[in-house]
Amino acid sequence: GDSVTQMEGPVTLSEEAFLTINCTYTATGYPSLFWYVQYPGEGLQLLLKATKADDKGSNKGFEATYRKETTSFHLEKGSVQVSDSAVYFCALSDTYSTLTFGKGTMLLVSP
């Protein structure tokens, strides 16, 4: 079945540091890939998505590229802010429409 693996956290960075959160997936078909973010005490918000190979999703300075050859969708940001502190979830949706999530990666950014 489908699965998503993402790096365990917490990831602790100083403000303005470069961020990478790794995500790899296993799917039988050609899934869409998503990054969702959960700020403290809130629900999940869509951060970005990509629907086919080599697509790059981007939002709020975050980027991720759909790499079919490595089955990866790593999240990156060039300069993190304290306000980016949250839990980040990688997810996929295949022909079967429910989402399969990774376990989440907590990001802590200090001033």
Add this chain to the structure above:
Amino acid sequence: GAGVSQSPSNKVTEKGKDVELRCDPISGHTALYWYRQSLGQGLEFLIYFQGNSAPDKSGLPSDRFSAERTGGSVSTLTIQRTQQEDSAVYLCASSSSGQGRETQYFGPGTRLLVL
């Protein structure tokens, strides 16, 4: 409405009691999903409604869990005879058509604590 809404935002109950959690999806969205977020299990799919089709209940953890969707809009997730392991955040999401690979939009969740 502008987004997915859920109520209550928090619920504390005693073991053995029944609880009902409500979800109001984005207007016009035909697909509705329930997920559970718990410390040990991460985010798990529970149940999926698509239009007038029979719901996909394959993620429900036991027969104590049930859900209905009235009039193709509001949904209620019911947990009977609650157990402590049911303590979790219950998230509802909706999407426009329920087709695969589609973006799902989430509500703020209901935090359930079973004492």
